[in-house]
Each structure stands twice: as C-alpha cells, then as structure tokens.
Amino acid sequence: MTEAEWLSASEPFRMLQVLIGKVSDRKLRLLGVAIARASWDRLSDERSRRAIEVVERFADHEVDETTLQSFVERAWDVRDEMWDAGPENCDDRLWMAEAAALTASVYEWNGTFHRTGGTDDGYPFRLPSPAHCDLIRDIFGNPFRPVAVDPAWLTSTAVAIAQGIYDDRAFDRLPILADALQDAGCENADILAHCRSEGPHVRGCWVVDLVLGKS
Numbered sequence: 001m002t003e004a005e006w007l008s009a010s011e012p013f014r015m016l017q018v019l020i021g022k023v024s025d026r027k028l029r030l031l032g033v034a035i036a037r038a039s040w041d042r043l044s045d046e047r048s049r050r051a052i053e054v055v056e057r058f059a060d061h062e063v064d065e066t067t068l069q070s071f072v073e074r075a076w077d078v079r080d081e082m083w084d085a086g087p088e089n090c091d092d093r094l095w096m097a098e099a100a101a102l103t104a105s106v107y108e109w110n111g112t113f114h115r116t117g118g119t120d121d122g123y124p125f126r127l128p129s130p131a132h133c134d135l136i137r138d139i140f141g142n143p144f145r146p147v148a149v150d151p152a153w154l155t156s157t158a159v160a161i162a163q164g165i166y167d168d169r170a171f172d173r174l175p176i177l178a179d180a181l182q183d184a185g186c187e188n189a190d191i192l193a194h195c196r197s198e199g200p201h202v203r204g205c206w207v208v209d210l211v212l213g214k215s
C-alpha cells in the first residue's frame with residue numbers, strides 16, 4: 001500500500017495489514033472500542049456496552065484481567081442468549097453482540113489480527129464499513145509519515161489540555177490543543193491540521209496520544 005492509498009483507503013483490512021506487528025495492543029484494543037462505540041445504539045444489551053467500557057479501561061491498565069473477564073463472560077451470555085433465541089430473529093444485533101464479546105475477549109491483538117486480518121471473519125469488523133478507515137487513520141495517524149514529538153512542545157498547558165480531552169472525550173477541544181502546541185513552537189502541519197480537522201476523533205487519537213506519551 002502506498003501513502004496515497006492509505007489516505008484514501010476504504011477497506012479496513014488492507015489498512016490493518018500495514019499496521020500489524022508495528023503498533024501496540026493498546027491501540028488495536030482502542031480501535032475495537034471505537035468501532036463498538038460508533039455503533040453504540042446497535043448494541044442492544046447493556047451487558048455488551050459495559051464490556052466495551054471495561055475493555056477501554058483495561059487498555060489503560062485501570063482494571064485488571066480478572067475484572068475484565070467477568071464482563072467478558074456477561075458479554076458472551078448476551079451473544080449466546082440471542083443465538084438460542086434464533087439467529088433469524090436478531091438481524092445484525094447478534095453480530096454486534098458477538099463483536100462486542102470478541103473485542104473484550106482478545107488479549108493479544110497483534111497476534112489475533114495476524115490470524116484474522118484480511119478475512120470477513122476478522123473482527124471487530126463483523127460488519128466492516130468504510131467509516132472504520134477514518135477511525136484507523138485517527139488512532140494510528142499516517143504510518144508513512146511518522147511524527148516525532150519535540151519535548152519543547154509538551155508544556156504543562158498543552159499536556160493538561162490533552163489529558164482533559166482524553167479523560168472527558170472532549171475532542172471539540174482539539175483546536176485549543178493546536179493553539180497551545182503552536183504557542184510552544186510546534187509548526188508541524190500534520191499535527192496542527194489534524195487538531196483542526198472535523199475528525200472523527202476517538203480515544204487513542206494519534207495527536208492526543210503523542211502529547212500524552214501514549215503508544
């Protein structure tokens with residue numbers, strides 16, 4: 001894949017093939033969470049949504065594996081109950097419930113994508129969508145043009161703004177982060193343009209992660 005193809009790609013599997021082995025399990029986990037959150041209303045059972053919230057916290061080491069596992073089991077219960085009720089009655093809610101359970105269940109994302117990437121069974125893309133490509137570009141940036149952070153940009157103001165954005169999912173504050181970075185001497189066009197773009201931006205956004213030192 002070329003840089004131009006990456007920027008215009010509409011098939012998530014092809015993009016993942018570029019990334020696998022080069023990015024963290026945390027980032028891949030947050031991608032699964034972002035995809036689930038993009039279809040939040042189609043997660044028809046509260047247990048599926050709780051599992052996604054917990055796996056997001058697990059990505060940042062805020063909950064332990066035992067806690068996650070208990071939510072994973074409940075998420076699988078949802079999937080199994082729907083299956084037992086008759087898959088023909090569930091339309092895509094069954095696949096959404098299954099994707100949520102799988103998203104929460106996976107502990108080694110790089111290895112999993114190695115096994116499933118490039119196939120229709122690859123998840124969390126149970127129902128793959130071109131919109132997922134925008135989420136991939138938000139979380140991973142442009143792998144053909146990696147950006148190195150200058151420590152001088154990481155003023156207490158910029159870091160505090162980025163932390164607030166991360167904690168509150170307040171991505172409407174990204175233009176304020178751009179201003180703070182520019183005040184600190186950042187003139188990187190990719191960073192500034194990303195902060196001032198419409199998005200979508202999600203937890204794991206490459207600029208916010210860059211400022212917070214997350215990978």
Ligand SMILES: [Zn+2]
Pocket residue numbers: 138194199200201202205206207
């Ligand atoms: Zn972003």
